Amino acid sequence: MELQDHSITALLAARDEAAFEQVFKTYYKNLHAYACSFLNDPDEAEERVQQVFFKIWERAEHLSFQGSVAAYLYRAVHNECLNYQKHEKIKAGHQLHVVHRMKNESINHEPLSKELEQQFREALNELPEQCRTVFQLSRFEELKYREIADKLDISVKTVENHMGKALKLLRLKLVDFLPFLFIFINL
Amino acid sequence: MNDETLVSYLLGELPADETTRVQEWLSEDEAHAAYFNQFKTIWDKSLELATVSTVDENKAWNHFKERINNGGKKPAPVVPLFKRFYFKAMAAAAVLILAIGLFWLNQPAPQQTLASGQTVINQKLADGSEITLNKQSTLHYPKTFKGKTRSVELKGEAFFNISPDKAKPFIIDVKEVQVTVVGTSFNVREDSSYVEVLVETGIVKVSHDGKEVTLQAGEKIKMPFAGAVAEKEKVSDKLHNYYRTKEFVCDDTPLWKLVQVLNEAYKTNIVFGKEELKDLRMNTTFYNESLDQVLEVIHLTFNITVRKENGKIILE
Secondary structure: OOOOHHHHHHHHHOOOHHHHHHHHHHHHHHHHHHHHHHHOOHHHHHHHHHHHHHHHHHOHHHOOOOOOHHHHHHHHHHHHHHHHHHHHHHHHHHHHHHHHHHHHHHOOOOOOHHHHHHHHHHHHHOOOHHHHHHHHHHHHOOOOHHHHHHHHOOOHHHHHHHHHHHHHHHHHHHHHHHHHHHHHHHO | OOHHHHHHHHOOOOOHHHHHHHHHHHHHOHHHHHHHHHHHHHHHHHHHHOOOOOOOHHHHHHHHHHHHHOOOOOOOOOOOOOOOHHHHHHHHHHHHHHHHHHHHHHOOOOEEEEEOOOOOEEEEOOOOOEEEEOOOOEEEEEOOOOOOOEEEEEEOEEEEEOOOOOOOOEEEEEOOEEEEEOOOEEEEEEOOOEEEEEEEEOOEEEEEOOEEEEEOOOEEEEEEOOOOOOOEEEOOOOHHHHHHHOEEEEEEEEHHHHHHHHHHHHOOOEEEOOHHHOOOEEEEEEEOOOHHHHHHHHHHHHOOOEEEEOOEEEEO
16 A cells, blocks of 8 residues: 555654554665665564664654655664664674684685675665665565655666666676676576 | 656556656667666565555554553553462563564575585485585575475586475576476576476476476476577486486487487597497496496497597597
8 A cells, every 4th residue: 555655754753653564564675675785684673674764763753754654763773773783783893703713614615605695785785875775676566766766765777776876886896706696606 | 758657658657658658768778778777676576575464453443542542652561460470470471482583484584505526415405495406506495394395406407306286386596597397307407508397297387587387297498598599308218317316328329319418427538430329229228337338239220430539439
């Protein structure tokens, strides 16, 4: 069911539980997949998405949407995940050498695939927020440009620009690995 | 051509007239096509990073409602029923065992490498499949087969007798060629310019470069690496089995074919001094005999002279 953004904003602001439930259930799965693509950890991803919805609930009366509800939610999950990762990185600093040792041990078995996947993930997650969201909707939710434009309340031309930019940036980051991508990521 | 247009073309978002324009641009220059292919590779491969979420939004919503009532905290953990240390310790041990079990189950199976060097090796895999690895060949395989397929990687030549398991196809990667089966026996041999697959029983699927060929028992194919079209052939002899059975079975086999296999098996350089000898037909079986014994039989059968010279063995 498509949500009418203007009325939904008002209902969310009023903490209308039925409206909230509808928004929650409409987007939860896709947002979870989105968070997973950052964190690569389904449980933590769920926790992040829950957290995003909780923050919206808490600050309902101060909500201001500049685009669509979808654009707002994807942006919120994006920021939540990046903040979480930043936080984890600091916490994990001292564990690094353990991880490093484990990596070395497995290197004989899987020469490049894990490392490449990691490169790919990082490149993807370094994309600017809207660019990343558009890429997510196009690639992983398999929406057409028109559908993405409607969902995020932007023009088709903007979607096209974001997709061009996304692949351009990915290409720049991954160009050295491209010969390997042909072969190894499948292992 | 700008990147946005290329990406739109890749995603099938361009109007027809612009599509034609991009296609012309691509065929203009190999560099254009190569550039476009980089985008395509990234696009194709990125799908493998996709996460399919299996969460249940109804359950999640219930959790969320608990969270609201809890002031934002995760729902409180269940209070343990038995508070005595004994039970706690048992529970902790159970969780630990479970965790170790799960961790172990989720590890990628360790890879084994089998390299034959100067001898032919027989090896049974975890699924019961039997592999005979010819000399100078290598097989990479996992200690146990996890996941939806049974994948191994071959360099050189091997005969496979695969245990049937329809739910878990057996996949062999040889250079750029992929061989897929569910349960059958067949021979795979890598050469400098092709991979040969020869089927003894069952059905085997060979794919290379997006093309796929299905082989039945008694058929073989040479998949070339570069361009050329591969044709199925009928298997006319059992010579390919020599390293497994230690037998050279000649059944109306032309001499040139026997010589080819002998050269391969004994790493020799046997050549014909006279062209007309090539098509003489052999009908015999050599079992575990030395090269000299085999040459002696050839000599006696056709009254051919066998001469050794400069590392060559000349038949004339």
